[in-house]
Amino acid sequence: xxxxxxxxxxxxxxxxxxxxxxxxxxxxxxxxxxxxxxxxxxxxxxxxxxxxxxxxxxxxxxxxxxxxxxxxxxxxxxxxxxxxxxxxxxxxxxxxxxxxxxxxxxxxxxxxxxxxxxx
Numbered sequence: 001x002x003x004x005x006x007x008x009x010x011x012x013x014x015x016x017x018x019x020x021x022x023x024x025x026x027x028x029x030x031x032x033x034x035x036x037x038x039x040x041x042x043x044x045x046x047x048x049x050x051x052x053x054x055x056x057x058x059x060x061x062x063x064x065x066x067x068x069x070x071x072x073x074x075x076x077x078x079x080x081x082x083x084x085x086x087x088x089x090x091x092x093x094x095x096x097x098x099x100x101x102x103x104x105x106x107x108x109x110x111x112x113x114x115x116x117x118x119x
Contacts, residue, residue: 015045018052018060026050055090058097069095070106073113084117 017040019026027034040046052060054071071091076083088107095105109119 014047016047016049016066018049018054020053021050023050055087055094057091057094059094061098064098065100066095066098066103067100068104068106069099070108072108073110074107075113079116081117084113085119088117088119 021029023037026037037048041048049060054074057069074084074087074091076087091107092105099105109117113119
């Protein structure tokens, strides 16, 4: 019986991380991010793409279909109930356009965000 070597099996999934800010803005705001971004991209374990607007995902990736799309702690930089609810609505609409039929969309909110935005 031949033994399977897990390292030789094809990867089952790929991970793409995006940020609204440019690479320069991210690394200026968060100096520790340079080493973190290098680790994420090491051995092509993760694709990192900057300057992505979450409300227009389908325009940034018109030929991609994703199994899961995750938006972690969205925020516009100011507090406004209607603006944040519009952000989430536009994100969900755009995400649906590039999601596989049986895919999932996840939005991680802090308890304060959930309460403030009446989600």
